[in-house]
Amino acid sequence: MSGVASKLAHQRALAAGFGTNANAIKYLNQDFEQLRSQCLARGELFSDPSFPAVPESLGFKELGPNSSKTRGVQWKRPRELCSRPRFIVGGATRTDICQGGLGDCWLLAAIASLTLDEDVIARVVPSGQDFDASYAGIFHFQFWQFGEWVDVVIDDRLPTRNGELLFVHSAEGSEFWSALLEKAYAKVNGCYEALSGGSTTEGFEDFTGGIAECYELRKAPPNMFQIIKKALDAGALIGCSIDITSAADSEAITVQKLVKGHAYSLTGASEVDYRGGKEKLVRIRNPWGQVEWTGAWSDNSSEWNYVTSHEVQNVKADDGEFWMSFSDFMRHYSRLEICTLTPDALTSDRFTSWSVCNHEGNWRRGSTAGGCRNNPSTFWINPQYVLKLDKVDEDPSTHEAGCSVVVGLIQKNRRRLRKSGEDMHTIGFAIYELPPQFHGEREVHLDRNFFLTHAQKARSETFVNTREVTTRFHLPVGEYLIIPSTFEPHLNGDFCVRVFSEQEQETQRNDDPLDAILENDTVRDSDVDAGFRTLFTKLAGSDMLISASELQTILNKITSKRTDIKLDAGGFSLDSCRVMVNLMDDSGDGKLGLGEFATLWKKIQKYLGIFKKMDTDSSGTMSTTEMRLALKEAGFTLNHPIFQIIITRYSDPDLTVNFDNFVNCLIRLEMMFRIFKKADVHKTGSIELDLFQWLTFTMI
Numbered sequence: 295m296s297g298v299a300s301k302l303a304h305q306r307a308l309a310a311g312f313g314t315n316a317n318a319i320k321y322l323n324q325d326f327e328q329l330r331s332q333c334l335a336r337g338e339l340f341s342d343p344s345f346p347a348v349p350e351s352l353g354f355k356e357l358g359p360n361s362s363k364t365r366g367v368q369w370k371r372p373r374e375l376c377s378r379p380r381f382i383v384g385g386a387t388r389t390d391i392c393q394g395g396l397g398d399c400w401l402l403a404a405i406a407s408l409t410l411d412e413d414v415i416a417r418v419v420p421s422g423q424d425f426d427a428s429y430a431g432i433f434h435f436q437f438w439q440f441g442e443w444v445d446v447v448i449d450d451r452l453p454t455r456n457g458e459l460l461f462v463h464s465a466e467g468s469e470f471w472s473a474l475l476e477k478a479y480a481k482v483n484g485c486y487e488a489l490s491g492g493s494t495t496e497g498f499e500d501f502t503g504g505i506a507e508c509y510e511l512r513k514a515p516p517n518m519f520q521i522i523k524k525a526l527d528a529g530a531l532i533g534c535s536i537d538i539t540s541a542a543d544s545e546a547i548t549v550q551k552l553v554k555g556h557a558y559s560l561t562g563a564s565e566v567d568y569r570g571g572k573e574k575l576v577r578i579r580n581p582w583g584q585v586e587w588t589g590a591w592s593d594n595s596s597e598w599n600y601v602t603s604h605e606v607q608n609v610k611a612d613d614g615e616f617w618m619s620f621s622d623f624m625r626h627y628s629r630l631e632i633c634t635l636t637p638d639a640l641t642s643d644r645f646t647s648w649s650v651c652n653h654e655g656n657w658r659r660g661s662t663a664g665g666c667r668n669n670p671s672t673f674w675i676n677p678q679y680v681l682k683l684d685k686v687d688e689d690p691s692t693h694e695a696g697c698s699v700v701v702g703l704i705q706k707n708r709r710r711l712r713k714s715g716e717d718m719h720t721i722g723f724a725i726y727e728l729p730p731q732f733h734g735e736r737e738v739h740l741d742r743n744f745f746l747t748h749a750q751k752a753r754s755e756t757f758v759n760t761r762e763v764t765t766r767f768h769l770p771v772g773e774y775l776i777i778p779s780t781f782e783p784h785l786n787g788d789f790c791v792r793v794f795s796e797q798e799q800e801t802q803r804n805d806d807p808l809d810a811i812l813e814n815d816t817v818r819d820s821d822v823d824a825g826f827r828t829l830f831t832k833l834a835g836s837d838m839l840i841s842a843s844e845l846q847t848i849l850n851k852i853t854s855k856r857t858d859i860k861l862d863a864g865g866f867s868l869d870s871c872r873v874m875v876n877l878m879d880d881s882g883d884g885k886l887g888l889g890e891f892a893t894l895w896k897k898i899q900k901y902l903g904i905f906k907k908m909d910t911d912s913s914g915t916m917s918t919t920e921m922r923l924a925l926k927e928a929g930f931t932l933n934h935p936i937f938q939i940i941i942t943r944y945s946d947p948d949l950t951v952n953f954d955n956f957v958n959c960l961i962r963l964e965m966m967f968r969i970f971k972k973a974d975v976h977k978t979g980s981i982e983l984d985l986f987q988w989l990t991f992t993m994i
Contacts, residue, residue: 313442315417315503315638321482324447326434339371339431342449345481352453353487354713363395367460369451371431375459376468381424381433383469394461398489401479402462403557404497405472407533414531417639418501419471420445435478438503440706440790441652446478453486461486484710494557496761498531498633505702505794506633507764511624519574519620521632521766523563524698524796529645530634532560534578537628550589552626553580560630561615564606568597574620575606586616634700634794648794651801653679654706655934656788657780660918660949661941662934665783666757667724667750672783672919674742677934678804679776680728680735683769685797697771698796701725702764703754703778706788709761720781721789722757724750728773737807739934740775757781775804784949808936810967811929815900817892826895830888839885846871849898849954858906859953860914870958877965897964901957904928915950928960930967966991 313319322344333340345351347369349359357364372379393402408415423433434447452473453460462476479500480486495506509518525532538546538555546554562577575591591597593616606617618626637647655677657663664672683697701723708718726748732738751774754763778791793801822830833848834840840848850865878890886894908916908924916924918941925932925940932940940963944955951959969991973981983991 313444315436315438315443318436318443318445321444321446326432326445326447329447330428330430330432333430333432334428340449341431341451342447342481345448345477347449347451347453351480351485353485355487356490357396357485357487366455367453368455370454370457371450372425372452372470375452375454375457378468379425380469381474382419382471383466392463392465394459394463396461396486396490398462398476398492400492400494401476401489401497403494403533404501405475406557407494407498407531407559408501411531414502414635414639419475433474433478435475437479437482437500439482439500440704440788441654441792443503444482446482448474448478448481450474452477484713488709488712493760494533495631495633495764498533498631499704499762502531502633502635502639504531504633504635504639505700505764505792506631506762507700507766509630509632511627511630514624514630515766518624518630519563519576522560522576522630524646525632525634526561526563527646528634528648529640530632532633533631534558534560534623534627535629536626547585548626550626551585551587553585556580558627562617563620566601566606569600573597575617576620576623577615577617578623580614580616584614586614587618589618589622591617591619591622648796649798651793651799653791653801653803654788655679655778655791655803656938657785658938658941659784659786660945661922661938663784663786664779665785666722666779666781667745668781669783670742670746673777673779674740674745675919675922676777676779678739679778679791680802680804681725681774681776681793682800682802683771683774683795683797684799686771687796695770696768697799699767699769699799700764700794701754701767701776702762702792702794704762704790704792706790708787718759718761719785719787720757720759721779722754722763722781723776723778723791724754725752725767725769726775726777727751728775733773736802736804739804739806776801805933806931808933809931810963812964812967812971813929815893815896817889817896819887819889822888822892826892827888830891834888834891837885839883839887840875840891841885842868842872842875845875845886845894853953858912858914859902861952861954866954866957870954870961873958873965874961877961877968897961898957901928901960902953905953905956913950915946915952916956918945918949918951921945921951921956924956925960925963930960930963 324344329340341347349364349367352358352364352367353361355361393399408418418436420434420436422428431450432447433450434445436443436445450470452470459473462472464470464472476489480489483489493508495508498504498506511518515521522532535557536552536554543554545556548554559579560576561579563575564577565572565574578587580586586593589595634648636650640647657676662675662677664674664676667673681699683699685697686695687698703721703723705719705721708716711717726745729748732740752765752767752769754765757763776791776793778789780787791801793799831838833844835844846866846868849871850861853859853861853865874894875884875886878886878894880890881887904924904927905916908920908927910920921941921944922932922937925937940959944959945951970981973983
């Protein structure tokens with residue numbers, strides 16, 4: 295299936311409700327139940343052809359086929375490693391996750407956090423899997439991937455050396471859910487080595503579908519406590535940690551029993567009456583189930599004697615959970631991570647869900663990859679999204695009335711591209727407040743002039759080469775334009791823009807409509823002047839008609855004498871001349887008569903004027919940015935996807951467009967618009983074609 299057809303099929307699947315956690319998309323079209331049934335019927339164990347037990351599935355460099363780290367590796371099934379393997383024993387717990395020889399501690403920390411919430415982990419690890427009578431060597435897991443949930447099937451052949459798992463494993467030894475989950479995640483990302491290095495927030499998002507924010511507490515906003523409290527009310531997952539200054543500090547325990555370099559969960563926040571004033575408290579949980587804070591507000595500390603029991607319940611058991619003052623928390627802890635969940639992930643009515651909007655997009659060299667604001671001539675061609683905020687937060691705290699919004703920009707599938715030598719782009723976004731005259735407008739792609747005369751209202755904290763850039767804003771009611779971009783222009787990439795807000799909001803793609811102003815510029819035979827008639831007689835020959843091959847000769851002979859325009863090496867091709875003849879040929883004989891040729895010549899003269907006007911540097915070619923403006927000058931308004939197709943087809947590798955390609959493009963565009971408008975007799979904006987009609991039009 296072609297790329298365009300595949301993309302259309304994918305969009306229709308999402309529109310039909312696929313891609314939710316309850317109705318996940320079958321990754322690589324592999325259906326777990328169907329494959330398992332087939333294996334059971336045949337009495338054989340599943341071997342995954344899409345992620346085989348070969349060196350390439352391990353990695354490409356440090357874990358590549360010729361690496362010393364992969365020597366002696368054997369792929370074995372759990373039944374070859376122990377006599378009674380189990381999928382999960384006594385529920386998924388933190389001790390099921392022990393790191394192996396892969397630098398994916400970020401991923402394992404995220405998995406460990408999942409084990410604290412049964413509802414969340416159940417979305418990732420489907421039930422009904424084990425090594426019992428239904429075992430067929432096949433397992434499956436579900437991950438959120440850039441706006442949709444995918445169901446990933448794997449076989450249970452795991453990389454081992456000397457009879458032991460090479461990567462993640464359980465402390466108990468006979469429990470395999472974590473090792474199999476890691477393999478499924480490696481499959482989605484291309485190989486095991488692609489998982490090396492990352493952020494815990496990345497794992498949070500891929501296991502929940504939520505949006506993650508990271509705060510350096512030494513630079514925390516003044517309303518940090520309010521942000522935490524609202525996040526907990528919304529059912530968010532919150533993690534916190536204390537930075538280490540050396541390897542020796544890792545999991546070192548301070549005098550007051552806090553563990554450095556260790557992932558804690560923040561599970562509660564409250565404000566209590568204390569000695570005539572208010573005291574802000576936070577509740578922290580150590581996943582170890584022990585080792586607790588011994589300072590103020592710790593278990594059985596004297597501060598609890600001055601708080602009424604109904605305000606906040608003291609934690610007295612040595613279970614790893616404890617309270618501490620917010621001021622102590624800010625002083626001792628270094629980092630806070632908040633993962634706000636989507637409404638479908640919240641199973642309790644006590645949580646206040648946030649409004650969520652998600653949009654996929656792409657940057658394409660020459661058409662939609664404009665780079666950051668440092669590139670004013672191309673910045674405007676980046677995709678644009680309008681955010682409409684109608685209602686202020688119910689509890690604005692000490693801030694002025696406004697709307698709390700978290701905007702996240704994710705670059706897609708970059709881990710998979712590591713095999714081919716690519717890595718993360720440097721990405722960010724800018725936000726502009728739309729003036730009143732643009733409110734409600736969704737079919738207008740704002741051009742360069744707007745960005746030269748308007749300053750940005752807000753932006754991502756920085757442009758950075760991570761998978762995601764996320765920033766929280768407090769914006770007044772109004773309409774805003776979000777511009778996601780790479781730092782440098784002309785870089786290819788796919789992305790996902792997400793907007794989470796406390797109140798209902800609307801986010802839509804802002805793009806030009808598809809339309810064309812088609813003038814009736816037909817020249818009748820009787821309107822042709824004597825001079826042109828004489829020229830035609832000389833060019834057409836004895837039959838007084840011009841064929842496609844004759845048109846090719848004529849155009850190339852005339853244009854080759856010009857020094858102000860450049861052509862491809864071969865000039866106008868025979869195929870492009872056939873398209874011109876088909877557009878002009880009313881008689882259906884495949885040739886041009888006098889009036890038809892005069893009409894075509896008039897069009898070419900018009901296109902030449904537009905070409906020279908847009909060729910501002912008189913280079914004889916147009917840049918792809920100038921091409922977009924030229925198409926508009928010629929009467930065509932096109933959206934991003936169509937313009938990308940045009941640039942791919944008609945531009946040269948150096949992102950320039952020659953005159954012959956420009957004419958070919960306009961002729962084909964005009965023909966396709968005329969065909970559509972003629973078939974759309976009721977002006978509905980859609981047409982229905984049978985196969986014969988479809989082939990007739992597309993084969994022109």
